[in-house]
Amino acid sequence: MNMTNIPSDWKVEKIEFAKLTGERARSAGANGRIGIHGKKCAVDIARITIDGQIGYGSSIHMTPEWAASLVGRRVIDLFDERGRVREAYRLQLEYPLLDWLGQRQGRPVYDLVSGSHAEKGVPLAVPCYDTSLYFDDLHLPDERDAVALMQEQARQGYAMGHRHFKIKVGRGGRHMPLWEGTKRDIAIVQGISEVAGPAGKIMIDANNAYNLNLTKEVLAALANVNLYWLEEAFHEDDALYEDLKGWLRQRGQQVLIADGEGLASPHLVEWAARGHVDVLQYDIIWPGFTHWLELGEKLDALGLRSAPHCYGNAYGIYASGHLSAAVRNFEFVEHDDISIEGMDVSGYRVANGEFHVPAAPGFGIVFDDERVTGLVERSGWSVSHQA
Structure with missing residues (x-):
């Protein structure tokens, strides 16, 4: 991934967290190990703000304390020399970071990571x-x-x-x-x-x-x-x-x-x-x-x-x-x-x-920004960088 167009002074401004809920179209039954899986589903979502641009993505194992240690960090330091998210930040933040990068560059993530076998310009x-x-x-x-x-x-x-x-x-x-x-x-x-x-x-x-x-x-x-x-x-x-x-x-x-x-x-x-x-x-x-x-x-x-x-x-x-x-x-x-x-x-x-x-x-x-903001306020959390 090309990281050369990310200024070195851009920093993580805000990290927010919320749980979104929903349903399968049909309730899922048992499998060979466990019982009925049911219909209810949930996704833990983080919203990251960098240079006024937001990115959304799945996040696991992230706590407000961990997020507080990250806000104010330089964005460029979250990626390695190949432009990949460093291992220390992957489970918690790789999806919102990649979404943010694609939003900032106006490109789908698949275009950011595509290999030589992928046809360019083809749906x-x-x-x-x-x-x-x-x-x-x-x-x-x-x-x-x-x-x-x-x-x-x-x-x-x-x-x-x-x-x-x-x-x-x-x-x-x-x-x-x-x-x-x-x-x-x-x-x-x-x-x-x-x-x-x-x-x-x-x-x-x-x-x-x-x-x-x-x-x-x-x-x-x-x-x-x-x-x-x-x-x-x-x-x-x-x-x-x-x-x-x-x-x-x-x-x-x-x-x-x-x-x-x-x-x-x-x-x-x-x-x-x-x-x-x-x-x-x-x-x-x-x-x-x-x-x-x-x-x-x-x-x-x-x-x-x-x-x-x-x-x-x-x-x-x-x-x-x-x-x-x-x-x-x-x-x-x-x-x-x-x-x-x-x-x-x-x-x-x-x-x-x-x-x-x-x-x-x-x-x-x-993502519905207003809905996510409401969930952050009611049952999630938010951590911001104090300049």
Whole structure:
């Protein structure tokens, strides 16, 4: 990123913090690990003011005390020699800083970070998938009714513009008897693949609810499905993934192995470099955007694929679209239909399996200044630099 046009005397003038709330379009059920996720959502947002220009963005782990130590600091000192946010400020402030920089320069963030593979002057459209297909069928005793319900949810996603779908599996890991739940997993994946059609890519995510042999049983049963990747089959294990990859090669079954969410093994990238994992999925909010700029370079060099996780934080959906311009082997934006009050994302749209990113300054998200100010005053906080 070009930082040469930022005067050395510009300083952080104000940092404000507020929590914005909203809802998913449809309540999300259980997954292989935990119970109902529900409909309510929230995003922690920081607003930064520098030279009278504001920037908005997701922020985690920021306190008024930390912010007070930052106001009055030179902006140029928050970035390294490559123009990237320094690690000490990333989780708390990288998103509002990048949004501010894009607003100041009149450029979208994707243009600030784009790599040589990105086409210049061309509208940015990125493959995406519907990630909303959870265990919403557990109350139904009949498998056929369960399949019909999940197919209807997939049709809703298809009508919205999705063509690719990620499906939660692992019902037998906690919420149903083992074989009954596994059999239902298989039937639902097959049913949703009918909705997606032959061109639609299907991903399945077990949230570590399978073991190696159960994974093989499921994959063998889904050999007739256009299964693109298997995600978090079991907790990351190099020996088990090596076995699974060898088994898939023997069968000639082209299914990618994806992992990296949550408390992922620190050795996961090393194992992927050995060929045992294909797609890395660290979160877009933590460790974050700038971490992904660095990780994406490394994964590209190794010929590995990137698919940032962002479920549960609506801001991450839109940030992922911008990241795709910087990472050559970027796979998908993980998309969930969420509305956050005071956060206007109407510049973005899903169409024909792609996520269209607006060519607007910053992250292209319009925040309701008045609403945010009210939330800052009622339940948030504000810290200003005293000149």
